[in-house]
Amino acid sequence: MTLQVAVIGYGDGGRVLHAGPVARTDGLKLAAVVSTRTADIARDHPGVRAVADPAAVFADPAIDLIAISTPNTSHFDLCARALAAGKHVVVDKPFTVTAAEARELKRRAEASGRLLTVFHNFRYFADYKALQAMIADGTLGEIAYFESHFDRWAPKVPDAWREKPGAGSGTWWDLGPHLIDQVLQLFGKPLAITCDQAIQRPGGGATDFFHALLRYAKLRVVLTSCFLAPEQELRFVVHGSKASLTKYGINLRDGVDPLPGTLTLPDGTTREAPAGAADSRDFYIAVRDAILGTAPQPVKLDEAIAVMDVLEAGDKSAAERREVVL
């Protein structure tokens, strides 16, 4: 059985992260894209229907799954309408712009009996998979410190909704969810968060820098993003009782990571860390299998809600300049 998929939104996210992988995944068919970028859609996916109004795909009984890749403030409304129309739903991160909205969507998804999940695709990237394996197999030992970067060299502020003030805008809400979700997967919920946010670029309208410290009993986690930093610099720094890991270069591509990290052992010697490999279809393969009932849901709603709670706590911490207990 092939599931018919409609993607709403055809910006970079919709085009590269959703429509592309959906079209390449066995058992899924990209049936429609909701966007006014009809020429782009025709070029990338000849024969796929382009429609302007999401109501058209909600009303289409042939559509099984809707992927939402629109500005963050529209996530709640589009998710709610898709669920009401009996569709399965994938929504890009952040889930919504408030944790209350996220919890409300969970209620509606459970009532509808449909799958609703959030696109925390960073779980499937090579650098994270290698890291996760090194923690799971004991290579790193007990972790004392974990630092995760999503830095970008983007000195000019583009005219984009993400860069303007408002709910769910700025890098804390854009890139923060990826880093938070990974950490919650690895270490669970922290005791507290201290988050600093700033607008560092001239003319910036929304947060373009964050530094969040997540406090656990002994472990410390730092999540940070700076738009005036080179992208090939630090990605992960991990200090464990058996080894430290330093990994450079964020890698969002398929295949084997060309820049594996370096392990430093307690005696000071170093060796190359194992490299991970990625396939950008993995998230949608997992979604397909969950809808078909052959595998569990990839990103559970409670996990996605936990990310929302950390995002909100980070905003509160930054506004009040204090640690917020979770």
Add this chain to the structure above:
Amino acid sequence: MSCCNVAVIGYGLAGRVFHAPLIAATEGLHLAAIVSSRTSEIAAAYPGAKAVSDPQQVFVDPDIDLIVVATPNESHFELAARALAAGKHVVIDKPMALTSAEARKLIDKARGRLLTVFHNRRWDGDFLTLKKLAREGTLGTIAYLESRFDLYRPNVQDRWRERAGPATGTWYDLGSHLLDQALQLFGKPLGITADLAARRNGAVTTDYFRVLLRYETTRVVLAGDSLAPTDRRFIVHGSGASFIKLGLDPQQNALATGLKPSDAAYGLESVPARLVLPGGGEQAVTIESGRYGAFYESVRDALRGTAPLAVTAGEALTVMELLEAGLESAQFGREVITTR
């Protein structure tokens, strides 16, 4: 011409590795006495210096002009106060005292005498290089600066720096250096947020710190972690370039292994640094030689009246205030506003 006779109190790490050899290497300063029970070590290393056991002996000695307090932090205030009362000029190893209140009292007592603090890491080669890159505009507007002092020491040692008590632990020991450097580059921050912890098995004082200094748009992170291998030293992101430097300045090791500041190899940096330019291109940076000797040259010149003192007591007091603000921030889990 010798301007002054110097007595060093304390012959532990600070006295033995830093102060005595740097003083001995400074033209115009004479290492006249060392207060310590390690008499045979001192006689072997400095045959021209008296080894005495009681600081009182150097306070009452009219030939001694300058006293260097290189003892555990808890005795800095008392020894410096007694030296000043005896009419001596005073150098104190960092941190200046246990509290900013003590530091202020010392400044009051100094009146007319030279009082300074050994913030020697202003003359780290990598810091001098960074300062120059910042001043010359190579880095543009600095958005982020991370300054780290990591020494992998997973086991707690029985030494005063690692025992419980005021002004112990790595925040006071190493944080004082990093704070002084940050103040040199950016001045006083608007606020400070500190996370301090004792994380090693059996640790009873801070062995981990991560401190964020907030400026208008710039952010500075000072960090030290006893569970991290020495790796990154400076990470600086500016609109003009990023500056990345790994490894600690070599002068401490050089001095510890008996190298003299006049030796050609002294202060030579072996770890390369690099600039990352907009667009991703990289450029190697030559790190200039470090020169801790400049601290004592400045003390000498200030005593001779030929140059202003490099490290003023007021600057050292600001470091003390920020160390305390860090403690307060960590204790209450909130940012402490540092401007008045």
